[in-house]
Amino acid sequence: MTDKTLHIVGGGMAGSEAAWQAAHMGVDVVLHEMRPKVETFAHQTDDFAEMVCSNSFRSDDDEQNAVGLLHWEMRQANGLIMSSADHNRLPAGGALAVDRDAFAQYVTEKLRALPNIRVEYGEISDLPTDGHWIFATGPLTSPALGDAIANETGTDRLAFFDAIAPIVYADSIDMDVVWAQSRYDKGDTEDERRAYLNCPMTRDQYEAFIDALLAADKTEFHEGETATYFDGCLPIEVMAERGRDTLRFGPMKPVGLTNAHKPDDKPYAVVQLRRDNALGTLYNIVGFQTKMKYGAQTDVFRMIPGLENASFARLGGIHRNTFMNSPTLLDSQMRLKSRPNLRFAGQVTGVEGYVESAAMGLLAGRLAAAELLGLDLPDVPQDTAMGALIHHITGGAEAKSFQPMNVNFGLFRPVDGLKGGRRGRKDRYKAYTDRAKAAWIDWLEQST
Ligand SMILES: Cc1cc2nc3c(=O)[nH]c(=O)nc-3n(C[C@H](O)[C@H](O)[C@H](O)COP(=O)(O)OP(=O)(O)OC[C@H]3O[C@@H](n4cnc5c(N)ncnc54)[C@H](O)[C@@H]3O)c2cc1C
Numbered sequence: 001m002t003d004k005t006l007h008i009v010g011g012g013m014a015g016s017e018a019a020w021q022a023a024h025m026g027v028d029v030v031l032h033e034m035r036p037k038v039e040t041f042a043h044q045t046d047d048f049a050e051m052v053c054s055n056s057f058r059s060d061d062d063e064q065n066a067v068g069l070l071h072w073e074m075r076q077a078n079g080l081i082m083s084s085a086d087h088n089r090l091p092a093g094g095a096l097a098v099d100r101d102a103f104a105q106y107v108t109e110k111l112r113a114l115p116n117i118r119v120e121y122g123e124i125s126d127l128p129t130d131g132h133w134i135f136a137t138g139p140l141t142s143p144a145l146g147d148a149i150a151n152e153t154g155t156d157r158l159a160f161f162d163a164i165a166p167i168v169y170a171d172s173i174d175m176d177v178v179w180a181q182s183r184y185d186k187g188d189t190e191d192e193r194r195a196y197l198n199c200p201m202t203r204d205q206y207e208a209f210i211d212a213l214l215a216a217d218k219t220e221f222h223e224g225e226t227a228t229y230f231d232g233c234l235p236i237e238v239m240a241e242r243g244r245d246t247l248r249f250g251p252m253k254p255v256g257l258t259n260a261h262k263p264d265d266k267p268y269a270v271v272q273l274r275r276d277n278a279l280g281t282l283y284n285i286v287g288f289q290t291k292m293k294y295g296a297q298t299d300v301f302r303m304i305p306g307l308e309n310a311s312f313a314r315l316g317g318i319h320r321n322t323f324m325n326s327p328t329l330l331d332s333q334m335r336l337k338s339r340p341n342l343r344f345a346g347q348v349t350g351v352e353g354y355v356e357s358a359a360m361g362l363l364a365g366r367l368a369a370a371e372l373l374g375l376d377l378p379d380v381p382q383d384t385a386m387g388a389l390i391h392h393i394t395g396g397a398e399a400k401s402f403q404p405m406n407v408n409f410g411l412f413r414p415v416d417g418l419k420g421g422r423r424g425r426k427d428r429y430k431a432y433t434d435r436a437k438a439a440w441i442d443w444l445e446q447s448t
Helices: 013-024 066-076 080-087 100-112 143-153 203-215 236-242 294-301 354-373 385-396 425-447
Strands: 006-009 029-033 056-059 095-098 117-121 132-135 158-164 167-169 196-201 269-275 282-285 312-314 317-324 339-344
Touching: 006 013, 006 354, 013 029, 013 080, 013 100, 013 354, 056 066, 056 354, 066 080, 066 354, 066 385, 066 425, 080 095, 080 100, 080 354, 095 100, 100 117, 132 354, 143 158, 143 317, 196 203, 203 236, 203 269, 203 294, 294 312, 339 354, 354 385, 385 425
Parallel strands: 006 029, 006 132, 029 117, 132 339
Antiparallel strands: 056 095, 158 317, 167 282, 167 312, 196 269, 269 282
């Protein structure tokens, strides 16, 4: 191996795909994987790309679904994760479900068969000062490495749990009910004074909402997860259990807000939504992290006035998850700004899910290999699913409230001249995916 070797840490979804892509571009790769020497609480095997929970890659619809589009883009780029998924597919309607053992074994065999990939088993517990590296150590990054990353980035830039508040598509919010206003009209600019959307509740609506929260189905913690991190970010249902008024004096407090539609009505409680991306297409429900099951969440959150027809880009959750504040730490090529010889990829960069993690591995592998080979790759087009994701994590997302993100059409730039709202959705999504496919093919042609 030469000093042009690329080291990849973590043989999960992202690291496996990165190794495959870089090796195919002609780079020598060392793939470092700590299992089986060091285990995580979720992995059960020694295979690469193990699916730790569900066996689904979600929708395979590449015309009407953003994750299906990501599948399509990865297939066009000779993606190993998608080729294994296609080989090991199980019947599952419109979803892409796989035989998890066969899937991981296929990935492991394909990587092992490439002569320019060497596998080294063992934990990497420090950030190397020289060489070319991709860190793809995932949500369960080993604690020693997590400490090393936190030392480099600052502890406030690396999270060990995600407490995710649900995210709503802006065009599904009823603006005849909600109004834009920051509490006490705080802010130096008009934009800041109108930074939040407010959903007003009467006393009856609030009481019904609390009842529904208390009755909703909740998920349990996985073994190995602890609830000790909760200080300051309690799930809303736990707050409700502590007292019926706890939320009204916490994230749902109505003070400092005047209903623009009915200035004389004093709301009993207010749910606030905060802009979640620079495009203004997504809003998160402030302070609404939750362990409610997904089905229960949509039912309960649609009780909030103004959100009766809400569509969710992602639902809330609380999980063990190591991830960095990528919008402030990574450059547009996924390099650590403070140490550009280190790239990060996969869930540790703040994407969420098998597919998104593999996708970011695909990009990191290609970008790192191109750098080693002295090739000048054009920027990943923002109008592709790949580009929308990488753009979101490396700059488009609000850094202050950054939480892991699934791919979704809210990350895409609008297509001019198309109808907003639910009725225009089918045409809009088709326009997004057509535009993305053309841009992705163009990028792949320019990159080879
Ligand atoms: C409990 C749980 C349930 C989940 N359920 C789902 C689900 O149902 N659907 C879904 O889409 N996503 C799910 N996820 C998220 C999913 O696991 C990730 O999106 C995906 O696996 C991330 O890919 P990755 O390559 O970034 O990390 P991983 O696939 O986790 O791979 C990281 C690899 O790095 C290795 N590693 C860690 N630290 C070191 C180190 N210091 N040195 C060397 N190697 C190291 C690990 O052993 C692992 O093999 C779940 C995650 C968890 C924790």
